[in-house]
Amino acid sequence: MFEKIWKIILDMVYPQNLNCIFCHMPISRSNRYSICKKCLEKIIFIHNSCECCGKPTINTSLELDRPIEACPYCQGKRFLFDRNISFIEYGDLSKLMIFKLKYSAKTYMAKIIGEIMADSLLESHQDLVARMDIITFVPLNKKRLETRGFNQAEKIGAYLADLIGLPMVSLVERVKNTDKLHGLSSQERRRMLKNSFKLKEEAKDLVYGKNILIVDDIFTTGATVDEISKVLRLAGAQELVSLTFLTGKYEKDIDK
Structure with missing residues (x-):
């Protein structure tokens, strides 16, 4: 009963x-x-992607065994995370999953998103999962958290952690309330986010020497996860891998 x-x-x-x-x-x-x-x-699942930023890549050559050309988005950049893995291309349909979660409080979407990410990781990135120690997530600023009532990255991360068998720990807090980043270039985002995060006091002994997965909903320019990676690197973290549900193809205008 x-x-x-x-x-x-x-x-x-x-x-x-x-x-x-x-x-x-x-x-x-x-x-x-x-x-x-x-x-x-x-829905377009990402199978071929840049091994650094995770954005979709296409081999335009008729020679299938010819290496994919260098990712145009990563050229000239030096990220502080080791790589980002995204799972689905940002599109009219796929973005609804994130929008329903964030703006319509359809929190069951976090479970579905976590399942999609976990299935892909366990199918294609078993070695990566095996060497990771902790999952953490991108924190919201206090004002946005109070308004929304939850952190979508934390909810996704909780389901994902359970499915792949890793502990999830809140390692970083946001110490600066930033305006919405939508529509800003990579340089503008980096300037806005500079020094926006710090390591939590209780997390100082949890980071040193650890391989860490950082969960967020969307990878746009990588500025947010890069700033968090800076904090974790300074605390002695080893391998840092960002896991983001959606990302879009490289668009030149977004990286002015």
């Missing part, structure tokens, strides 16, 4: 496997990620 009641409660809180999260058409409980087949086909 308790199990039946608990299942009913879960269905109310996490109403996946009832209707497609995009088109709301009825679907089977066995549908992957609570997405119907037609909508799933519209």
Whole structure:
């Protein structure tokens, strides 16, 4: 009886496997990620990406064994994280998952996003997962956290940590409230975010010598995770890998 009641409660809180999260058409409980087949086909999973920034790359050569050209976004940059891995291309459909989570408080989306990220990591990056020690997440500023009521990166990270079997720890806090970064160039973002984060006092003994995954929702220019990586590097962290659900293809205008 308790199990039946608990299942009913879960269905109310996490109403996946009832209707497609995009088109709301009825679907089977066995549908992957609570997405119907037609909508799933519209989502572009990233299979070929830059090994540094994680943005999608395309080998335009007819010679399939020819190396992909250097990523145009990474040229001339020196990131403080070792690499970013993104899982889905930013698009009209995929961005709805993040927007529903952040702006419509559809917190069950965090579970679906975490499942997508975990499945890909365990399928294609088992060696990476095996050598990691901790998962952490990008913190929100206090004002935005109070307004939204939750941190989307923390929620995604909690599900992901559970699925891949790593502890999640809050390591960094935001000490400067920044304006929204949407529409800013890479240089403007870096200037805005400079010295916005610091290591939590209670985390000082947890970082030294550790390999750490840093979770966020979207990778745009890498400025946020780079600033957090600076804090973790100074505290003695070893390998730092950013995990972001979405990223877009390189756009020259975003990196003025």
